[in-house]
Amino acid sequence: MAVLTAPERKSPARTPAGGKRARGPRRTPPLVLAFVLVPLLAESVWVFWPALQGFYLALTKWDGVSTPQFVGLDNFREMANDDVFRSAAAHTVLWLVVFGGLSAVLGLAAALLLQQERRGVGFYRAALFLPVVFSLVATALVWQAIYQPDGVLNRLLDAVGLGSLQHPWLADQDTALYAVIVPALWRQIGYVMVLYLAGLKGIDPALYEAAKVDGASAWQRFRHVTLPQLRSVNAVVLSVIIIDSLRSFDVVWSLTRGGPYHSSELLSTYMYSTAFQSLRLGYGSALAVVIFVLAFGVICSYLVRAFREAD
């Protein structure tokens, strides 16, 4: 997506001097052309080309060694009857709702709380943003220690007299998925907060003053001034959340590998394990195509609507 629009974004930068324009509209400075074409060429080799291969592989049966065998839509037919695929899709939706919803709500809450310039607010902002800096694999290692049968969480429960709630959190099919969402959320909230903080900074204070003069309560000011003003940020946050949800992989893979017995399997982990553990690269590519279509479809439809509204 970003790739396709890149040349367009670059084009306004081309502000030819009046004299040059006179030579004809087809003339483009070679430097600009190079700026557009060289990255495009790199992208096409490293992004478009493998993506096209992926689409082709989705129609084949391939073990990574022999020549791929063209099987038409068999992979997609198999998917329709694949229980694991269905539960992975359901988990991905659940992930999108819980992880996406909570990170948006909590991120906005944190941003509202920390938007005023008070003493020490920088510290809190930094503290919330800090998890974003860590790699998710490192984060997962820390949380793995927390979730261990005799780890921090279970000891804490024991200490406050809730010993009966102790669990092997990552090994129990009822808790594994939620136990994996928490570290992902822990990281995402800080990121969303920063996006909203930037959005809040952009709101004209005069709007709040006017609302106050009109006697609007704090809730009314939030509902009728803040939220509408954040609409453009919302678009960004939504895209970020959907993309991050669908590509969530590292944290799940490091903590549970989709297990125990597929109970924390997401589309992304299922794709990886099918392709690179079971060496069924054709079916894995078909799963990748589904993920792509989902992400692309959701985001495109949202962006189209958002831009239409903006016009």
Place this chain on the structure above:
Amino acid sequence: MANLQPSRRRFLGGLGAAGTAALLSGCVTSTSSGKSSSKGNVTLQSNLSAPQAKTAMEDIVAAYAKKGSGKASLNTVAAETFRTQLPTYLTSANPPDVYTWYPGSVADAYAKKNLLLDLDEVWNSSHDLKRYSKAQNKLCTSSAGKKVFVPATYYWWGMFYRKSNFAKWGVRELPKSWDDFLDLCDKLKSKGIAPIGLGAGGNTPWVASAWFDYLDIRINGAQYHRELLAGKHRFDDPEVRKVFDRWQEVHRYFDPNGTALAFQDATTALLNGKTGMMLIGTFFADSAPKNALDDIDFFRFPIIDAKVPLAEEAPVDGYFASARTGRREQVYDLMRYLATVEAQETYIKGSSGTVLPCNPDAKDAGTALVKKGRAHVASATEITQFFNRDSSDALQPTADTALTKFLAKPQQIGSILTDWQRDAEKIWNA
């Protein structure tokens, strides 16, 4: 903006056309047939990334260079990366020459696709390899009758325990039969200890397959086990059901955290006396503190049916080479060296020392544990490798899913085995 449009559109159009043409010609994934260059060092791609093993491999390469007949350059890759990349290495146009990997059906799968170098020449010319056991000869021969592998070391699986703990709990006699074993479990449980540690949590769910392997080779025999893993029997057959009936008899003795702890953590639990014993391979000693090593001992997995020929799991590690290497002669020379007493003793000295050399003349680390292990393997009439080595790396995840589910919900075994068969068929047909 408008004046940029035509050139961009033309460019994208050209790109699309080129892409379509390439797609149609099928060059996307076609296997190239290039050869690696014939100059330079032989490249040795190693998955032995644990610190001690890595140093030991470096020692071997250094010793080989000193010998003067050739030079090798070692490239150590993280084990998980190595495993997923191996098909890519072997099919690339300019592949590494020699690889650490496993013999048996794993190697044969690659040999069937003509990806492995024929090593008949090495086996015929090496004085060392001529003295290797018949079993190893067989293990390194592909189904087409060609030698494709050079074995280096092996290790064994057994029921490991801590001697001082067993003494403390008053265990005097080690179990030989299944009933003895159940008695021992009962005794340990009555003392408030989880009798059987597992270590199938975290990133090591495959450890649970050892229990499946052992119960199957004890009940149905090694022959049936190999055929089952090759897809000649079904996982929902009554024979396999018998394996799980036995497993259910000991299910309540398993550590409830068995599927929550990785084997390294389960080792700690075993050494701390939280669990009584653990079915594991000797590699677990790498994660045990050095002072505890002398306190570790093992016994044979209990005999269930005396009529079934005695089989043990003793996985062999070693080397194979890419069929596309351009340095055939240098590879042969390195392979001959890797089979020598010197190379294998160098490795054992540098690593944690719990593996046994494949060369019959090479000395092991000489500890009591290793001596006992050597006799343990020698007394078996059949040797199995391990679940993934006797089948394929691709089949392993299906076992992981089925066995972790069985450990959590033993009463659902019927549907678990049906699912397992369905998942396994997808792999066998892939």
